[in-house]
Every structure is written in structure tokens, then in C-alpha cells.
Amino acid sequence: MTDGDDPGTDVTDDDDPGTDSAGSRARSRTDERGRIRITGFDADRVRDRDPLSERGDEAAGGTNGGTAAEMDGRWRRGLRRFGRNRSAMTALAIVVSMATVSLLARPVEVLGVVVQPFALAPYDPTTILYLSVDPSVSPYDPPSWRFPMGVDGSGRDLFSRVLVGGRYSISIGFVVVGLTASFGLAYGAISGYYGGVVDEVMMRIVDVVFAFPGLVLALVVVATLGGGYWQLVVAFSLFGWAGYARLVRGEVLSIAEREYVVAAKAIGARDRAVIRRHVAPNALSPLVVLASLNVGSVVIGVAALGFLGLGMDPSTAEWGTMLDATRETLIQGPGGRIPWWATVYPGGAIFVFVLAMNVIGDGINDALDARTTGVGRDGRGGRKERDGGDRGDRGGDES
Incomplete structure (x- = not known):
């Protein structure tokens, strides 16, 4: 530095430590400019979210983009929520137990081959005890x-008949719901996806079905075809799909306008592939909830048809039959005795099964509720979950 030079403009060598620290601070302040700092959100505390890299990999590997990963994540989250719902898990255990006991009540033969050799019921449901046993x-x-x-009034063991009767009532419920939900899913997806004249015609058919009570239509079918297992399945399946179709159609109307569906169409995907891979899978959540509730309705x-004498054969151990x-034992004359057990146990079996299925349906509805999958202000998740198990995990924070 020379005499007369301004001290504020002195120049030092590159190895001057004072100059290096001042320059570093200046560069640090410059680097910090323009950056957005977000406070109050901790990414490490975000729960139940799919990694962005997983979504990107899905997008790079197929036309369905991030929807497959998001859908898998939603179902996994729903399964965890359902598992923490004690009421729903208890109801599920009851339904599984009733179905298992009914299956193991008596041996099962298929084409003369015994495929289930166990017999939890002590007697055959058609055995008249005072003729062959005691x-x-x-x-x-x-x-x-x-x-x-x-x-019962024919001298048959009610315990054995109630156990075996679950085979008919429970299996008809699940078979009917499986058939109607599958057809309703396809019908509603096609109607909502194509829209226009196709949607108008298909929905008017649904309106015609809804113009008649479902039980009345089932009664007409059974009266025409006669009673029997498969006749009952046809009676409740022939028109039972309409509710699923209308529900799915409403979901598809919104799904068909989303970006991943538009992108699939833009790259030349066929309508059948778009419906199968993008539209229908994303409409499954409300369908599963409705199906779980409808099992009890079918039972x-x-x-009801069995109680009216239009169901199975009168000798069949079906709960309604x-x-x-x-x-006739519900009302007795003066001094008469009412054998309450003849109606309480079959009716109780229907009550317990239907109640358990309704609780399961409510649990599935809570588990798949999209409003519980958001991220709150503290990164812990959206609204506090409804079941008791999550209250302990989520704490008291709500968004």
C-alpha cells in the first residue's frame, strides 16, 4: 500500500486471511439470496407418503405414471388403518369364525370325493333324532x-342345523356381491368414461331398475324360477348391480378428466386399456365399501324370502327357511308354551352376521376415507383418524 491511498480500498495479497473471510461472508450472503425458507414443516415427520422417486420410476416405466404407486400406497395405508380399528377387526374375526365353522360343520363331497372331512356338527341337519338316534x-x-x-318341530338338532345353515346364507351373500360388484364396476366405468349418448342410455336402464324395489324383483324371479340355491343367486344378482353401476359412474366422471387418463389417451392407449388400467382401479375404494355393506343386505x-317360503327347500338348513x-310357534294360545329357541338361534345367527358385516363396512369406509390421508401443518398427517388406535399415534393435532 502506498502513501495517500484510501484505507478502504487497500488491496492485499490473495493469501491475506482477512480478505478471504470477508469474501466468504459476501459470497455466503449472495448465495442465500433468492432462497425460500419454509418453516413449520418437517419432511422427516411426514407419515404414510409414497417416495417421489417411486412415483418417478413408475412414470418412467409405464403409461400409468404415478397412479399405480399412489394407489398401492393408499391401499396400504387403508389396510394399516383398518388393522388399528378394534371394532372392525373384532367384526372381521366374527365373520371369519362363522364362515369357518359353517364350512367345517359337516363333510363336503365334490363329485363323490370328500374334500372336507371334518364334522363340527354332532348330527346331520336332516336327521330326525327320535327315529334314528334316541x-x-x-x-x-x-x-x-x-x-x-x-x-326343532321335526325332531332335528338345532345346533347342527344352525352351523350348517351358514353355508347357504353366508355363501349366497358373498357370491351375489361378487357377481353384482364386478358387473356394476364394468357397467359404470363404461358409462362414465364414454359419456354422451352411451351414458344416457345406460343410465336410463339403471333408472328403470331402481323404479322397482329390489326385494320385489327378487321375489318375482324366485316365483318364476322356483326356489333353490342358484335361483336365489340369480334373483339377487339380476338387478343388484345397479347400485354399484351408479356409484362407479359418478367416480369415473371425475377420474376420466384427470391428467394421467388424458396422457394415456394422448399417447394412443386404447379405451379398453385406459378403463382397465386407470379408470376402474381408481374407482374401487367406494365400491369396496358398498360391497361390504351389501353382503349383510343380501343375507x-x-x-326374508326363506321366511316367506320362497327360498330353499323347507327341509334345508338355511337360516331364513x-x-x-x-x-307358528311365535304365538301360542292360553297356557301354551313358546319354544323360543326354535327362532332365537337362527335369528340370532342372522343378526350377528349382518351386524358384523356392517361394522366391517364402516371400518373399511373409515380406512379408505381420502380426507384422512392428507398432511397437516406439522407434517403428521391430515385430520385425526376416527378409530381409537390412531388417536394415540396421532396425538391431539388436527388440521
Whole structure:
């Protein structure tokens, strides 16, 4: 530095430490300019979110983009929520137990081959006890250690008949719901995806189906075809798809306008592939909820037709048919005795199963509720979950 030079403009060598620190601070302040700093959000605390890289990989690997990863994540989150719902899990255990006991009640033969050799029921449901087992048994004997649910009016063991009766009532419920939900999904997806004249015609057909009560239509079908297992399946499946179709159609109307569907169309994907890979899978959540609730409705409908004498053969151990065979015992004359067990146990089986299915449906609805999958202000997730297990995990924060 020379005399007269301004001290504020002195120039030092590059190895001057004072100059290096000042320059570093200046560069640091310059680098910080223009950056957006977000506070109040901790990405490490975000729960139940799919990694962005996974979505990107899906987008790079197929035309369905991030929708497959998002859908898988939503179903995984829903499964975890359902598992934390104690009421729903208890109801699921009841339904599985009832179905398993019914399956193992008596041996099952298929084409002369025994495929299920177990027999939890002590007697065949058609065996008349006082003719072949014990002559001392009388019709409508009360419950005892030997016959836990008593004896019906024909001298048959009610315990064995209730166990075997679940095969008919439960299986019809699930078979009917499986058929109607599958057809309703395809029908509603096609109607909502194509729109226009196609949607108008298809929805008017649905309106015609809804113009008649479902149970009345089932009654007409059974009266025409006669009673029997598959006749009941046809009766409840022939028109039961309409509710699913209308629900799916409403979902598809919004899904068809989303970016991944438009992108699939833009790259030349066929309509059938777009519906199968993008539209229908994204409309499954409300369909599953409705299907789980409708299983109980079908079981009640089958029992109602059986109670009216239009269901299975009168000797069949189906819960509704059993109620029909004993309905004359509900009212007795003066001094008469009402064998309550003849109606309470079959009716109780229907009540427990339908109640359990409704609780399961509510649990599925809560688990798949999209409003519980958001991210709150603290990164912990959206609204506090409804089931008791998540309250402990989420704490008291709500958004």
C-alpha cells in the first residue's frame, strides 16, 4: 500500500486471511439470496407418503405414471388403518369364525370325493333324532347339554342345523356381491368414461331398475324360477348391480378428466386399456365399501324370502327357511308354551352376521376415507383418524 491511498480500498495479497473471510461472508450472503425458507414443516415427520422417486420410476416405466404407486400406497395405508380399528377387526374375526365353522360343520363331497372331512356338527341337519338316534327325544325339546340349542318341530338338532345353515346364507351373500360388484364396476366405468349418448342410455336402464324395489324383483324371479340355491343367486344378482353401476359412474366422471387418463389417451392407449388400467382401479375404494355393506343386505333378503317360503327347500338348513318352519310357534294360545329357541338361534345367527358385516363396512369406509390421508401443518398427517388406535399415534393435532 502506498502513501495517500484510501484505507478502504487497500488491496492485499490473495493469501491475506482477512480478505478471504470477508469474501466468504459476501459470497455466503449472495448465495442465500433468492432462497425460500419454509418453516413449520418437517419432511422427516411426514407419515404414510409414497417416495417421489417411486412415483418417478413408475412414470418412467409405464403409461400409468404415478397412479399405480399412489394407489398401492393408499391401499396400504387403508389396510394399516383398518388393522388399528378394534371394532372392525373384532367384526372381521366374527365373520371369519362363522364362515369357518359353517364350512367345517359337516363333510363336503365334490363329485363323490370328500374334500372336507371334518364334522363340527354332532348330527346331520336332516336327521330326525327320535327315529334314528334316541326315541326319548321329542319335538321342541328345550336346550340341554346334549342338544345345546334344543330340538326343532321335526325332531332335528338345532345346533347342527344352525352351523350348517351358514353355508347357504353366508355363501349366497358373498357370491351375489361378487357377481353384482364386478358387473356394476364394468357397467359404470363404461358409462362414465364414454359419456354422451352411451351414458344416457345406460343410465336410463339403471333408472328403470331402481323404479322397482329390489326385494320385489327378487321375489318375482324366485316365483318364476322356483326356489333353490342358484335361483336365489340369480334373483339377487339380476338387478343388484345397479347400485354399484351408479356409484362407479359418478367416480369415473371425475377420474376420466384427470391428467394421467388424458396422457394415456394422448399417447394412443386404447379405451379398453385406459378403463382397465386407470379408470376402474381408481374407482374401487367406494365400491369396496358398498360391497361390504351389501353382503349383510343380501343375507337379510335371502332370509326374508326363506321366511316367506320362497327360498330353499323347507327341509334345508338355511337360516331364513328355519325361521319359516317355526314361525307358528311365535304365538301360542292360553297356557301354551313358546319354544323360543326354535327362532332365537337362527335369528340370532342372522343378526350377528349382518351386524358384523356392517361394522366391517364402516371400518373399511373409515380406512379408505381420502380426507384422512392428507398432511397437516406439522407434517403428521391430515385430520385425526376416527378409530381409537390412531388417536394415540396421532396425538391431539388436527388440521
